[in-house]
Each structure stands twice: as C-alpha cells, then as structure tokens.
Amino acid sequence: MPRAVETGGLLGRGRETERLDRLLRDVRGGQSRVLVLRGEAGAGKSALLDHLAGHATAAQVVRTAGVEPETELAYSAVQQLCAPLLTRLDRLPEPQRAALSTAFGLSAGPPPEALVIGLAVLGLLAEAAVDRPLVVVVDDAQWLDRMSEVILTFVARRLDAESVALVFAARTPAGDALLTGLPELQVDGLPEADARALLATVLPGLLDARVRDRIVAETRGNPLALLELSREADPAFGYGIPATGSVAGRVEAEFARRIVALPAASRTLLLAAAVEPVGDVPLLWAAADHLGISPDAAAAAEAAGLVEIGARVRFRHPLVRSAAWRGAEPAELRAVHRALAEVTDADRDPDRRAWHRGYAAFGADEAVAGDLASSAGRALARGGRAAAAAFLERAAALTPAPGPRADRTLAAARARLASGAAAAVPELLAAVELGPPDPVRQAGVERLRARVAFVLTAGREVPPLLAAARRLEELDPVAARETYLSAVGAAINAGRLGGDDLRRAVDAAADGPAGDEPAGRLLAALITWSRRGHAVAGPAFRLALDAVPPDSELDLLWLTGMLVTEVWDDAAFLERTQQAVAVARAAGALSRLPGALSFRSTALIYAGRFDEAAELIDEATALARVTGPAPHPAAASILAAFRGDGEAPALIGGLTRDASSGGVGWLLGVAGYSNAVLHNGHGDYAAALAAAREAASYEDLAVLQWTLGELVEAAVRSGAGEIAAQARDQLVARARTAGGTPWARGARALADALVDDAEADYREAVEQFAASRLRLPEARARLLYGEWLRRANRRAEAREQLRPAYEAFRAMGAEGFAERAGRELTATGETVRKRVAGTTAEMTAQESQIARLAAAGRTNPEIGAVLFLSPRTVEWHLRKIFPKLGITSRKELAAAVVR
Template identity: 65%
Template sequence: MLRGRRREQETLDRLVRDVRSGQSRVLVLRGEAGAGKTALLDHLAEHAGGCQVVRAAGVELESEIAYASLQQLCAPLLGHLGAVPEPQRAALSIAFGLSTGNPPEALVLGLAVLHLLAEAAAERPLVCVVDDAQWVDRMSATILAFAARRLEAESVALVFAVRTPADDQTLRGLPELTVEGLADADARALLDSVLTSPVDDRVRDRIVAETRGNPLALLELPRGLTPAELAFGFGGRGSVPLAGRVEEGFQRRIAALPADSRRLLLTAALEPVGNVPLLWQALERLGIGPEAATAAESADLIEVGARMRFRHPLVRSAAWRCGHASELREVHRVLAEVTDPERDPDRRAWHRAHATLGFDDEVAAELERSAERALSRGGRSAGAAFLERAAELTLDPSRRADLLLRAARSRADAGSPELVPALLATVELVPLTPLQQARVERLRARVSFLTNPGASSVHALLAAARKLEGLDADGARETYLMAIGAAMYAGRLGGADDLRLAAEAAQGLPPSHSFAGRFLAALTTWAVSGHAAAAPELVRALESMNDREDLGLLWLAAPAAHEVFRIDLARQRAEQAIVFARRIGALSMLPTALTFRAGNLVMMGRFSDASGLLDECAAAAAATTIPTIPSAALTLAAYRGREREATELIERTRADARSRGQGRLIGLTAYAEAVLRNGLGQYEAALTAAREGVSYPDPAVYQWTLSELVEAAVRAGEPAVAADARDRLAVRTSAVGNDWALGAQALADALLDPSDEHFREAVARYGAAAMPVPQMRARLLYGEWLRRDNRRAEARAELRAAHDAFTTMGAEAFAERAGRELTATGEAVRARTPGAAVDLTAQEGQIARLAVAGRTNAEIAAALFLSPRTVEWHLRKVFTKLGIGSRRELKAALGDY
C-alpha cells in the first residue's frame, strides 16, 4: 500500500478502466526525485489486469543515443511489426538498427509507432510506461510525444514519469498529474516506520519539513544515522539539494557492501539496458559470481530478474559515482568485449571510448563511424556526442578541430545551440588554419542568430562572411544570406544601414548558379534597388530551390516567396522542408517549416489543420532552445476573431519582439491586429494598427498590411489614406502580375472605385491562386457593397457564401460580420456550429470528407497523423450522427458540407 497516494492511485486506476473500455489515455507524472513516481508506475503495472504492460526508462548514460528509449519500449511489440504498412515498417526497422537504408522521416516513424501501439492493443489493451522521461533521448521523446498527442480510440495508455525541475518541454501540453510531497501526517508515519530509535518530536518535525514530505528522502536519509546525527545533521546541510542528499545515502549503503557487490552494481549501472545475459558475461570476465547480487538485493538496492533493475535511478547514479576512474575504465572495457560488434556496434564503440585512456585513433575512427550511422538515422545529438568523444581520443590537432567543428554543427542542427560555444572554445585551444578559424566564427555567429534572429547577430555574421571570402565561397554566400536575413528580421529595430551594408558586401562575391548564389544575388538587388527590380530575380531563384540542403534557407525563402506573391512556392517549399527536416532529424529546421506550412493552411481556410501543425511545432520547438517566430499563430488567432485571446497573444508577442530586437515581428503583430479589427468591424483601430505595420517595409508583411490598410481606411472614412495605400500596393503587384497579386490589386481598386468588374476579378483571381480566405473576404466586401447599392438578391448570394465558408473555417468575427450583413438584406441567418452544419467536429469532418473521396482508413490515418483504429472509431461516430450505416451513404448525408 502506498501511503498518502489515494488521489494518484485513483487517477491511475481510472486510466486503466478507460483503456479497458476502448479509449486511449496519456498522463505525465511530474515530481522531484524520490517523490514516488516509480512506485506509482509500479502500482499502475500491478493493477493493469487484462492489459499487456511494456516499460522503458530513460538512462542518463544513453540520453545521447538516438531511439534508445523508443527501442526499449517497442521491443516487446515487434511481433506486430508485420501489420505495420510500408514505409512505416521500414522506418522502424532502420531506426532500431534491424535494417539499413535512408534515414527515417520523423513523421513516418511517429506514424509507425502509433500504428504499432494500435496493432498491439487490438490483441489486448496496452499500457506503456516510460520512467525517468527527463533522460529519454531527444528523438525518442519527440516521437513518443507525437504519438501521445494522436492517441484516441486504440485502447492504449502512455504514461510518463518526469523529474522536476526539468528543462525539456517536449511533454508540455499533455495531461499531467503533479506528484507532491506527502501530507505531514503521512510523512511522519512513513518516517516512523524506518526510525530505529526514539527521536524528539521537534527533530521529527524538522526532518519532515526539510524533506517536504518526499517519500524516498524520508525512507533513506535516516538510514545509518545515529540519534545525534538525526538531531543535528539535517540543519547544517539544508543547502544541499534533496536529490544529492538521498544519493549520498545510497552511496553510504553501497560503500558498506562487499567489493564484488559494489563492482556488480557499477557494472549494472554502466550497462543501461538491463540485459542480464550480457551482464553475467561481463561479470564472469571480471571474476564476479552470481552470489555478489545477494548482498545488493538484501540492501534493497537492486532487483535481479528478467532484467537487472535498480530500486531507484539515484541508486544507479550513486553506484556510478562510487566507482574509481580505473574501475570505470575496466568495466567499460569488459562491456565492450561482450557487446556484439555486428548487432550493437554503437554501444560497443561507446564502451570502448570510455575504456580508453589517452589518444587512440582506432577507437576514434570507430566512434566516427558510429556518428555517421547516428546521423543517417536522424540522430543529430547522438552523432555530435560520438564526434565529441572521437575528438578527445584524436592526437592530431587539426583533425581534432575538424571533428569538434562537425560536432558543433550537429549540435546546432539538432536544436541545441547553447552547447556550441563550449565546443568552439575547445576548438580554439589548438592552432587553426584560416579556414577553420573562419568556420568557428561562422558557427558562433550562426548560434547567435538561431537563439536571437535580430539586430544583435548582423555584424557578427558579416564579419564571418568576410573572413570566408577566398577560403570557402559557398560558406561565404550562405553566411551573407544569414546576415541579410538577420537584418530583415531586425527590421525597424535594427541599424538603419545594416541591410544595405550586408547587401553591398555580398555583391563583391563571384556569381554562382547554385540556389544560394541566385538567391543571394536576388536579395542584394532587393535590398539595394527595391522590390520591382528584384521581383523577377527572386521568382527565378525560388523556382530553382530543390528539396535538399537548400531547404535549410526556408526561414528566408518563405518570406521571399510571399514578397513576390508566390504562395504556391511557399507551400511547396514548406512541405519539402518538413519532409527533409524529419528525414535528417534537423530539429533546428522543423519548427520553422511547420510554422510556415501552418500559415499557408490558414490562408486556405484549414484552421483545424493549421492548429494541429502548430501543436506539433510547439512539441518540436520544446525539444530545442531555438525560439520560433509565431507568425502563423498570430495570423490564425486574428482570423479566428476571438478578441481577448488574439489581443493577449498580439501584446505578448509585441513585448517579446521589442525585448529581442526583432522588428519584423512588430510588423507581424500590427498586421495581425489589423486583420482582427477589420474582422470585428473596428475600423478605426484597424486603421491605427495597419498604419504602424506599413511604417517599415518588412518583407511580405508590408504588402499584406497595405491590403488591410485600404479596407480599414475606406471604412473609417479616410479615402486619401486608402488611395495612397492602394497606389503603394500597385507598385508591387504590377512588378509580379500573378493571380494573388492581381487579386489583391483588384480588391483594393474595388474598395476605392466599387464596380462589379473589380470585385468579380478579385474573387476569381483569389480562387485561381487557391486562397479561400482572401477570396471569401472579397465576396464579403462585394456583398456589403451590393447591399448598400440596394441589390439585395445579389448581395445575399455573396454574403451567404462568405458566411457559410467563414463559419465552416472557424473565422468567427468575419462570420459574424457576414451574418449581420445577411440579416440586413432580410434573410434569417441559421445558427451553425463552426466546422460543420451537421454538428461534426473538425476532425470528424476531415475524416468524412476523405472517406467520401474514396480514401481507405489507412490512407486517412496517414494523412491526418492518426491510427487506422482511431479513424474507424471516428467514422462510427460520424455514421451515428448522420443516421447512416455505411460509407456509401456518406456523400448524400453530408450534402454540401
């Protein structure tokens, strides 16, 4: 019985009941070390009768090895791998080292894990337990969080235990249960159960207060202490973290064991998988017999069964810290000897590396091969860890510098730029070639830009680019692109001449036919000569962008595509970048790609899909220390039209932009506020916001906001302001002449000089550009003009279409505005639930539409990042709501939904 944990036990028991009834559940237990999270997971496993239980635990020693924890969890389920479709099955096989091939895309791998869990649960409800999630390797954490957010009706429970405080935000947003210290009465009772002699009540109260009711601390801290130590020892050590004091208690107990038992614990601590046969092989080579485990088990430090399991992770770290350096090397050496080089080459290389004292080029080369394998599987962090250790074992200074530079790049690509400066400082301890020194400066400047893409990084990037000239032309071009991009992002908060200086410096480079060369040339023209001169060059450059390494420049290419009104290119490049980033495990790129794709979906009226991508973006960004530009979140909030929520986000983002020196983000907040206020019919406020937005020519944002300014100024009775904005917009649209540009211009002309021709051209152009949101705004404005012109029947057709579309999208303010206008024509407005006339949820509506289109459950699951069983469950709910019994009846039942 767990003392004082009734609330937590009831929550876990309810979770098991839900899973047995066919639902899926996710729960994150958060608490400090020793709070009892593992005990609660044990309770869950013991009371999950009728369910199959699989367990994994993060291990600090393996936190850099890609997919280590995911493999632990999924290994017992691989018998169901045959039911997982290709290419998902191939992705899992490659990630787990069962086969070779191209690095698996994270999206495909996430779907594969989701499918594998669902298939296993079809046989018997499945409970997955992940302990010590703070030490789960980054790729495993990202994939498991991805699956957790998509579980619905598979009879799967996914329960994590994570130590607090923890920096990793990957699991944020999932249902949580905080495991706090015991209440005073329960804490005293637990303490009394281990006290070996009477203790003064005041001392007992002090122990309870200092441990804050932490169960493990209450059980472990008093062990081996005399009454005098109990009375006087706690007060003088209050500054030592509680986990550290508990670990010291375990160290004292380990120190009291026989030498062979201590060595057994050390070996088990360094063999993190708990592979008992392999562990016994290693112990045999060390001359240690099975009897050594008896003392450790008697001391309640370890359990020996199918797996070797420590009573608590702090026992593992205590055993590790108790080992002398020579003992650690010897144990690593033996573990390397007994690890199969064919089946587990990377773990063998890791053990060999830690068994080596001094330099060893052979082991360094083995580590480098492991790094290549890790990078090929998408494990950027793991690859960096192998490269760092390889550098430590490499004698040649120049070779060591190259390895560390590669490790630093991998750390930055993996989304851990905060780890790069220390690596670069180590690189600079040895004499460097001019090229190496230039690359160091470039990486340092890149980290500055990744962590704060604003004014502070422009000059460092420029200096690095100049040093690379004549040494690495491609590197110089890419660095100049970053410098120009940094100046663009700094915008109105940057130096007045930063953009021009960066562009003029870049013009001295020799021309190149690569994408980076063409893009740089186009951007320098844009910065020096203006939009009209650069537009054709920008279009040609963006059309030449391929789907590989060039996509690392999406953060700059996507705004450039919008600058020339090519939303089709922005969509294509964002989709390609998502696939590429997932394939290579580039977490530094993925959140940016997801953000731009979500913004494109907003313009297509797919608010639910955009919101889902933004959730995934938040999960990916949480696994990095790189801030994400919230452009799509701002646009989505503005179009949803929920005034308080949108205003709070806008104000919060504006304050953050000013503190970071990101002027373009100021422009984005002004644009979002102008959209929000226009939707709400607050035209004076929209006019003020739009004026702020166009006070600086931020790429893409400037012309979006010009359109908002025209509408706001016309409605606020400021025709001169509207005409000026229309004319400024015309300078840009005439230089491009595609459907989006001509649609925007036609609508601006229609607002100032209303005519059927202008309005109809705007509607048609936006339709041809596949931009439903601005198309429906054009129809709304057209309907409003028709009503004021007393053409009520024609007005109703436009207003009804806009109202229905905005309601379905979830654009609440614009839907209300259209509804008011429709009512003014004399037509009653039917109340509708956003998402569907038949009261389907957004997800049910998506699934129903795909089913009508002839997609199978598996195809729908892949398209919507769900399991096929969840799709089947949703379809049953759709059939019930519509009163039908099969897919054949769906099309007729949905009508025009």
C-alpha cells in the first residue's frame, strides 16, 4: 500500500499506526504487549506490520509468516522465529532446552509436549529481550502450521513483563480459534477520501466520477483491491471484474488472470516459487534448471508485478501464491514437486524432501511412502503429532500393500487423535478396516474408536462404546475394561437424560472380563455403586482409589476426582488434584491439563481459595481452545454460585441450556446444586429448596451429596421438616461409609444439627470442618451455628461464630454468604465494618501463588515452570509483592506469607 509522502505514514491509517506506536512505547517501557491485526485479504495488515518493524528502533525484530502449502510441517513458523535467538538457548532450564532442541531437530530426545515447548519459547523470547526489547511479527497467522499456532498462542497468553511485543496478522472471518480472546485491532477498508486518493495514484488524470465511485464502493476501500482491480480500468467505462464474490476472491481472480497471461516457462517458475515455501532463491534456481527453465523466465512475472526475486523470493501478496498454486494442473504441480525434491538435500532437510516426493508421486510408490513414514517418526519424536498424521496419511495413500497401508492409516489416526483432531479419526478408521483382517490391528481400531467416541460424544452416546467394548473382549481384555469404563462414564455424564443407558452399560460391563488394574478396579466399584447403592459401594470406591496412583493415570482423572468427594476425603481431594495438575504441567500434557485444572479448581473452591480457582478455570478454558472439547464447566458454575455475584444466574442458566441441548444430565445436577447454593447464600430458602429438590431427584455421582447439604439447610429454613429429615438421613447414611474423615463427620454433624436443633452437633460440625482443609464448609458451619445462637438470644456467643464466618466469606469473595453473615452480625448489635484490605489481601491470585512458591524455596525458573511464566515475569511480580507484604527481601517471605 503506498505511503503518503506528505505525512511519512500509511495513507488513511492514523488510528492503526497510533495503536502500534503506543504498543512500541509500552514495550520499550518494560511491558509486554500482544495484538492481533484482523482484516480481509488486501486490507493492509502486512503494510502495518512493516510500519511496526520499521519503527521498532532500538529493538530486535524477528518475523515469520504462515504459508498455505506448509501448514502440515510441524514447527515451521516458530522455528523460523527462534532461529536468530538460539544463541541464548543455553540460558534456559535443562528440560526446556532439551524440549526445544528436540522439537527443532537439533538433538535427539523423548518427544516433547507442546506446553513444555511453549514454555521454552516463552523463556527464549524473554532471554532475548533482556538486552533490548524484542518485536515478534507473525503475518498470515491463518496459515501457520498447527504446532506453531499452538505454541505462539500459548506464549501470547503468558507474556507479561518481558519487554516483548508479539503481533499477529490474520484474516477475517476468524478461523483461528486459538487467537480468540487476544487483544485485536480491526483493519477495515480505507475511508472514502483516502480510498479516492489511493486510486488517484494508480489512475492518474481524468477519471469519470461514476467510474471512480463504483470502484471505491465495490472494493469497500480495500487497498489491494484498489491497486490491483483498477489496473484494467478504463477511465470512462470502468473495469470488467464482475461485482460478485468476496474482495479477496476477486483479487485472487485478477492475479490468476495475470498468471495465465504469462509465458509457460514463467508460469512454471512462479508455481515453483509458490510451492517452495521458504523463499530459498538458490533452491528455486536449482529446481528451475531441473525443469529446463532459464532464470530469464522470471522477468515476465516480475514485470507483471507478481513477484520479486532478489536475495529471497517475495510475492506481491500471498494471494499471488494462492492463485499460482490453485490454478496449476495436477501434472504440472507434480513436476514442480519432483524437481524441488530432487534439489533438496536429503541429509540436511529430509522431511521437506519427503514431503515434495510425496506430492510428486503418481500412484503407489513404497519407496516414497517409506520416506514419508520415516518423516512421520521424526515429527513424532519432535512432538509434532499433526505433522506426523499428515505424513502418515500421505504415506498410506502411496503404500501398495494392503496390510502396511492399513497399519500406516491406523498410525495416522492415532496421531490425529493425539493432536486434538478427534473428528478426523472415524474416517481414517473406516479406511483401516478396508485392509486385510488382522486381530491385533482390529483391536487397535476398536480401542481408538472407543476413545474417539468418548471424546466426541461423552454424555450422549453409550451404544458405540458398548459395541466396541464387546468386540475388544477377545482381542484385548484390558482395553475392553477401559472401554466399558468409558461407556459407564458416558452414562454417568448423560445422567437423568440418558434413560436406561447406565443400567445397560453396567449390565454389559458386569458380563465382561474382570481385572485388577486401575481401570478394572474402578469399573468394579461403579458396578457395585449402580447395582447396590452408595452405602455398599463406599469401601469399593476407597479400594479403587488406592489402586490408582495419585501422580499418574491422568486419563482416569475425570473419575477419581469425583470419587474422592464420594468418600468425603478432604485431604485426597486437595492432594490428588494438586498432583494431577503438577504431573500434567511437568509432562506438558496438553490434552489432559484442562481437565486437571478444572478438577483442581473445584477443590480450591471448597478450600476457600476462590481467586486461585478462577485463574485455573480461565486457564482451562484458554487451553481447551487448543485441545478440542472443553472440560465440564461445572467448576465455573459452582464458583459463581458461591461468589453470589450478579453474573451467576446467567452463567447457571447457560449451563442448564447447554446441558439439556448436549444431553449431559450430570451438568443439570451441577446447575441445580449451583442454584441451591446461590439462593441459600442470599437467604432465599424457598428458591433454594426448589432447586435442591430438583437436583437431588437423580443420583449424580459426586453432585448428589453436595446437593443434600443444601437441601437440608433450605428445607429446615423453609419449614419443610419432613423433606429436611429425609435428606438428612440420606446424607448421614452416605457419610457413615467415608471412614470417619473430618469432612464426613462435619457434614453429618451439621445435618443433624439443622434437623434436630442440637447445639452439640453444631459445635462438632465446626470442630470437624476446622480440622479439615476445607475452609468454605467451616465458614458455613459457623454461620449456621451463629444464626442458631442469635435466635436463642445468645448474642455474645453468636458474634464469636458469626464474626469469623463473615471475615472468611469476605476474604474468599463469597459475597452472598458474607452479606447474610453481616445481617446476622448486625442483628446481634455489632456494627459491621467493611473489611479493610491488608497487605496480603491486596495481592492478585497469581501474586499469591508466586509468593507461596517463593516462600517454599522455589527459584524463579522453578516458579515459572509451575505457573507457565517466564522467570523475568516472576521476578517482576516479586518486586510488586514485597511492598504489599511489607518486606524487602525473599528471606522474609516465609514469615510474611499466610498459607
């Protein structure tokens, strides 16, 4: 887009350049900034990126761009960004250094997980910015390879105080869900006056006013369209491009028209440049020579304004590359790929050579397929599962023998699932089954089909899982039990909306083979629970939990997280969820971390650590954009209910609608429980009673016993004594199976206190909850005991319970319950003062986490690894934490931090 000479800036882009200049000022001032430029093709995003890079004085600039033909090559874009910064690789912690070296093929090692690589890239950018600010520019983000998109989005969400600017340019409409939620700047067409001024630069002289107005209107001020579509305009009669389709499509069509007009040799050279995504000029000339094309062929393409070939190949616009690529005949495209494969060094770049050979092949070719399979293995070793899947799919298509072709297709299906693309797996599995019969391969198909069915239809479709489990019984009994467990899990998710699914799943599982591995133990416990009830299943739940190591089996977390609450084990609830998150983070288990974070956040809610829970919920939501299906949104609903804020009804209502439409009845139980909590907190006991009765009408795993406590309280306060007594008896029976944990004893005593109006039970409830690690139930027990004392006109004693309850609720952020406690305190004659925030309370949730970890002796890199922050950001936060705690050094943290 031409620059306005009179201003030295971009024509009509004052608002956009001011935003970019402000971003640079912030980065020079020590802050990190992220921005996504959104606009249609040709809107001027690349010109704005050029402006940013050109004005980044005293800063380093690294750039990359997504390339459509290369979207299947793992780490392509992020490796290009990091290449100039690798001299600082040795400054990273060893696990991150090893992960990045392995991902980039610099050294051998176990396949790294995406989150570890993301943390390594974050650390590398932070280290590079220590000397001077760093500006990272990513153009055409919609064409980034999958792993680069995941990693760069992860980095964008974690930048804070590193003096790094990360700026993306991406097309609208947004097809990149990962970038959703990042700060955006919409780049629209030029204002009419500026569009006319730009048009005048390419159509000088007299121009019929109606023609000018038509061009400006039809291009909607799109700078590239104004420049390119007006080339053929007649000053009196306009131009011949039909006024249909998108601006990008019309511009690409214009480029295609110009390409077709080129001599044949020039077209082929342009196609080779489009297919070779790196812009390697020597490689391009070598391929041209192999094709029998003289370098002189470039002249016509350059004269047509389509490409510039200097030190690198630079297209006029990415749409030129698209037009050249899409407009080529299949035979011509194969010839270009073949030439590029021949001139690509097999030792230095074997994967790109294999990729070119794969698309050059016509018909079956085992040699090429073998090379592609080897490239897939190298991609998997680097953690590039999406790339491995692409290599394997192409390898399978070229494999002549039916058996090996089916094996490679099955391997591709596994890689697709591991990359988060579960929806692509069923079609691949159908192709596998076209191969010759093989029991081992069929077992793999059935196991994978069951896993995909659970991912895609959990809570909705039990029959496919049962069918897969039955077929697996003879092929692989362990896999059969795992699949039966998934079927029972899907039926538990379906809950009240699943009809007879749970009974059918349990009956089928009970007829299947038994086993003592963790999945087998858990399955047996759930069969007992479904057939004989909670009282009998309680000991079986404990035995099953004992069989599942707390620091492993992330695939079973969805169930173990529920069962620790079923057995009222407050210590295990906190410890297991903490260990699960730690294991998922350490392993970089991208697909498992959102679920671990969700269960951990639920435990933190009951521990009274609302801010930390909210932060984990937000992190789980952001990561779910990468991994596919999000974890159950139960924690967010429960947290909103206990906070009692104005957003809770809408959030819970949305959960109810989503649960009903998605067939996940378990979430209806959560929504009912959340509504009961919300109304109990505000003292609306009639509404709480209605919500709790509805929620308790079905035995949702874990949710029912939470709900029974709300039902007892609401029924007693509403004068529904019979309902309260029935709920109490049900709750007490369940608590007795828990083996005497403080949580169970406290819940049983509180239910008895409410129904029997017994002071001794209130005291025991407070004592038992105080002995647990769950501050929220303790505060509620104190509130209820204080209310009872106040109604007995024992005001002084009531204040002794109500005051700590009120302070605890305020500190947690449980505003509804805090207001209720405050009203009771006022009724005792005490003046309720607004809480004056102390130094610790002024800290954010993230600062509190950092302070606790630092107090425990963790180093900045160790804290950063736990919280996915750069060490520099950790240090920046600590500098803010010290004054808030009234200390001056790290040595004083242990005494200052309240654990």
